[in-house]
Amino acid sequence: MTHPAFLDQLPKFAFFTGKGGVGKTSAACATALTLADRGETVLLVSTDPASNIGQVFGQPIGSRITPLNTTPGVDALEIDPETAAATYRESIISPVRGLLPEREIQTMTEQLSGSCTTEIASFNEFADLIADPDRTSGYDHVLFDTAPTGHTIRLLELPGDWSQFIDEGKGDTSCLGPMAGLESRRIVYRATVNALSDPTRTVLVLVARAQHSAIHEAERTCRELTALGMGNQHLLINALMPDLDDDPLAAAIRDQEHRELATLPSRLAHLPRTTTTLHARNVVGVDQLREFFATTPTHPVHSADPTHEPPRDYPPLTDLVDQLAAQTHGLFMTLGKGGVGKTTVATAIAVALAERGREVLLTTTDPAGNLTETLNGTVANLTIAKIDPDQALREYQDEVLATKGTRLDATGRAQLMEDLQSPCTQEVAVFRKFSEAIREAHDRIVVIDTAPSGHTLLLLDATGSYHREMLRQMGDNLVATPLTRLQDPNYTKMIIVTLPETTPILEAEQLQRDLQRASITPWAWIVNRSVAAAHPASEFLHTVADGEIPQIKHVQHLTERMAVVPLLPTPPIGQDSLHSLSQSAPLARSASAR
Template sequence: MALPSTRTRYLFFTGKGGVGKTSLSCATGLALAEAGKSVLIVSTDPASNLDEVLGVGLRQVPTAIPGASRLFALNIDPEAAAHAYRERMVAPYRGILPVAAIQSMEEQFSGACTVEIAAFDEFSKLLGDPSATAEFDHVIFDTAPTGHTLRLLTLPSAWDEFISSSTGGASCLGPLAGLEKQKTLYAATVARLSSADETTVVLVARADTASLREADRTRAELADLGIRNQTLAVNGLFSDASSSDQIARAMTQRAAEALANLPEGLAGLPQTRIPFLPRGTVGLDALREMAYPETVAIPTSHDMPEADLPPGLSGLVEDMAAAGHGVIMTMGKGGVGKTTVAAAIAVALAKRGHPIVLSTTDPAAHIAATIDGAVPGLTVTRIDPAREVRQYTEEVLAKAGRQLDAGGRAMLEEDLRSPCTEEIAVFRAFARTVDEGRNGFVVLDTAPTGHTILLLDAAEAYHREVMRTQGDMPEAVRQLLPRLRDPSYTRVLIVTLPEATPVHEAERLSKDLARAGIEPYAWVINQSLLASGTTHPVLCQRGGYEVPFIRRVADELSQRCALIPWLAESPVGATGLAHLVTQ
C-alpha cells in the first residue's frame, strides 16, 4: 500500500498548496476505515474541497461517508465558526447594554481576526479535548496551505502567551473572559501536537524543487514548535526514463533531479512515494487507486483527444499593457501556478518598457526564486508580516499612545501583542502596494483562495479597528476597495488547472469576488497536458480528462480565457518565463 504510516491516533497532512493533501488524507482515511478502524477526517482549510473529494456535503459535525463504512468527515467552516463565536461573546450582554454598545461589540467581532480565532477554537476542541472524538480510532486533519497551517499550529502557543499576560479587555478579540476559559484546552492542544506518541505530521510534496523546499521550511518551523514526529509523502511521482516522449522525459528528469537534491532535513525523514495516476482523485474509487496503485490498468493509446483550445497568454498581456498602469492580481487555489503566471506577466510587461513592481501577500511565496535574476524595469518585493507588525506597532504607540496615561498605554500595548495585529499590519501593506499602481504596473501574486478572501473582506473591519486605535486612516486604505472594484485600475486573473477540484474551487472564488463587487478580468488555465504535444499513453489519458474542465472555463465561466501548456522547459528565469507568454 502506497500510503504514509498511521501509527499515531492523530495525523496531520500539510504542505504547499495543490500538492494533494486532501486526496492523500482521504485515501489514508479510507484505507484505515476499510481495515476496520473508525476514522474522522477534518478540514481546517478555509478553501476546503473535502466534500468534493469524498462525494458528500459536509457540515461542522461528523458526517458518514456513503460507501465507506466507519469513515466520517467534517469541515470547520470559518465563517460559521466566527458567527457562533461572535454570538457567544455578545449574547450575554443583549438587553443589558445599550443598543449602540452591542453594535460596537458586534463590529469588533466582524473582521478576519475573529474568523481565524473562531476556526482555531473549533480546531482546539477536536484536538485538545479527547472526549470530542472519543468514538474514533484515528482523527485525520486535512490542513490548509502552508502559510495558514503554520499560523494555525503556532496559535496555541501565541494565544496562551497572550492570555497569560493580559490584564484588561482592550484586545481586538473582545472580552478576554471568553478566552480565559479556554486556557486549559489550549494547553492540551499544544501538548497533543508535540507528542510523538499521539501525533504524526505528514509533509506532502510534489517531486519538484519548490514544493520540496516548502516542505523543508515547514519541517523546520514545526520542529521549532516542538512538533518533530514528521514523515515525507512525495505525491504524483511520474517516472518513465525509457520514454522517447519529450514531455514524459522532462517530467521524469525534473522529478529525479528534485529527489536527488532533497534538502538535508527532509532526507532524514521516513518517506512514502505515491505514483502519478492518469485520472483525477475525486471519489472513493479514485482514492482506492491512490492507496493501491498496483491495481490501476496501464493505458496503451498514444492518441490525444482533439479539442478546441483557448489562446495563450500573449493576447492578454498585450491588452493589459495598453492600459499603461494599474494592478494585476493572480488569484486561485494553492498550487495552480499563480506565482509563475504573475512572474511571467511581470517580465513580459517589463520587456515592453513598463516599470513593474512584482509583489506577494502569500506567506509561502517563492517569487524571487522564480525570477532567478534581475530584469530591467522590474522590482520584486514581498510583504513581510514580521516587519509590518513591528512598523505598525511603533506607529500606533507613537500616535495613539502619546495622550494616554501609564494605565492606558499598558492596555494599548497589550492589545498590540494580540496575534490579530498581524492581519491588520499586513492589510495596510497590501493597500500601500495597490496604491503604487497609480504610476506604473503592480503585479500581485496573492495568497491561496481562503486567505485572499479573508484579506479582501478585512477592509471594513480594518477601517473600524484603525479608527479605534489610531483615530485616522491612511489614504491608501481608504482607496483600496474602490480601486479593487474598478476594472480600469485592477485586473484580477483567476488561475486554475484543467482538473475538477481547481476549476470548482476557482468557480467558488469567482462567486466570492462577485459578492465583494469584483469582476474577474480573465481566467488562465495552467499546465495543460492536452496542449503539451505529448504522446505518452499515461499522459494522453490524463490529457483526455482535461477536456470538460477546459470547456467549462472557456465557454461558461470566463469572459476572457488563456491556456498555458505543460512545457518541457521549466518556466524559471527570465527566458523560461518569457517562453510561457509566447506559447
C-alpha cells in the same frame, strides 16, 4: 495494497497538512481505507474548506458523523470552516447587536471575517474531538484532513485575558478580535495542544508535491510546529511523475522532480518519507484509493469524451496581454493562493508588455535579485522594484509597538506581538508598500504579483485606516485612495491565477467572493500549468488532461475572460522561456516536444 511507513505504530491522531491541491484529502482517505482493511476503526474528519471526502467515497457526509457505506469501519465528518466561522462570529456579535452603532457592528463583522477567524473557529470545532476522550473512544484512529497552523496554536497558548485586551482597545489589528470569545474554553485548548505535542498520541503528515513552492511550505510548517514541540512528523511527497518513455514532457518533469528531492531542505530531508506516484485520473472511489500508495499504480487507457472542449480552443495568455497592452498606464495585479504560479505569470505578463513597447514596473514580494536571475538578463522597458515582506512587517510591527505597545504590560505586549505576526498583519504591512506602486500606475504600467485579499482591504477601511481617514480629512471633496483606485476597473485590473484542479479553483472562487465584498470584480482568470493545453504525447497524460477539462469549463462560468497556460517541461527561466509562456498553445506544443 501497500502502505506507507507512517502507518506502522500509528498513534490515535493523525493530521494531514499542506498547501491546497497537494493531495491531503486523497492521502487521508487512502490512509483511512488502509486502516479499515486491517480491521481498525477510523473517524475521518475534514476541516478543509474545499473538502470533497463525500465525493471521494461517493456519498454525502456533512456536519454529522456518518458511516461510509463503501468502507465498513470508517466514519466521516466534514466540518465546514465557513459555517463554523459564521456561527462563531455571531456568538460574539449578537450580544452587542442593538447596543452599539451599526458602524461599529460592521467593523466588528469585518474584523471577524478573515482567515484567522476561520482557523480559530475550525479549531474550536475539532478541539472537542481531541480533548474529550469519550467523543472518540469507539475509534482506533482519528484522521484530520488539514491541521491547525503554528500561528493558530501560538494564539491559543497566549496568557492573559483576551476579552479585556479587546475591550480596552489594545488589540484591534487582525487576530485578537477572533480570540475574544475563547476565554471560557482555555482548558479544552490546553488539553488539545498537549495531545498535539505528544508523539505517542499524534503524528503530523506533511503532504507536498515535488515542486519548490510546495516543499518550501512544508519546510515552513515543519519548522513552526517543531518549535512548538510537535516533532512527530512524516513527509509525504505526492504525485511523482511516472516513467513515461513516450512523452518528452513527462520525462522533463520527472527529471525536475528528482532534482527537487535531491536538494530537499535539511529539516525535511531528515524526516521519514513516503512517496506516491501521479494517478492519471482523480482519486475517487475505493478501487482508486487502494492504489494510492502503490508503487506502480495501474495506468488507465485514455478514452476521450467527445463532449469535452478540445484543448486547442483554450484562449492563450497572449490574448489577455494584447488587451492589457492597449493601455499606456494602469495597475495589473495577479492574485491567488501560494504555489499556483502567480509570480511567474506576473513576470511573463510584464515581459510581454515591455516587449510591446510599454514602460513597465514589476513589483513583487520576491527579492529583486532572484527575479533578475529568473529573467536571466535585463529587458528593455522593464524595471523591477523590491518589496521585502519581512522588512515591511518588521517596520509595521515596530510602528505599532512604539504606539499601542507603550501602554501595555509584558503580557499585553506578548499578545500584541502575536497578533502582529499573523498573515493578516503581513498583508496590511505589505499593502502599505504596495500603495506607493499604486500611485506610480498614473504614469506607466505597474504589474504586482501579489495583492491583499478583500478582507484585508475592508479591514483597513473598517478600522479607520488610510481610506477612511482621507475621506474624513477631505470632507465632501472627491479623493482617490488606494482602495478607490483598486475598485476602479479603468485603473486596476485584477487577475486570479489558479490550477486546473478542484481545490485551487475552489480557493480561487472564495478569493473572488472576498474581493467582491470589497467592491472589486476580478478582470480575468488564468488557469496555469495545464496538461490539456500542453498537448502531451502519452496516453497517460491524455487521461490526466481529460480530468482537467471539467475544471477549466467551470472556470469559464466564473469569469468573462480566461486564459489557459500550458504545463512547460522545465520552470520558465529567462526571457525566451517567459515569452513562450504568454504565447498560444501551438508554441506550448512545440516546447513540450523538445
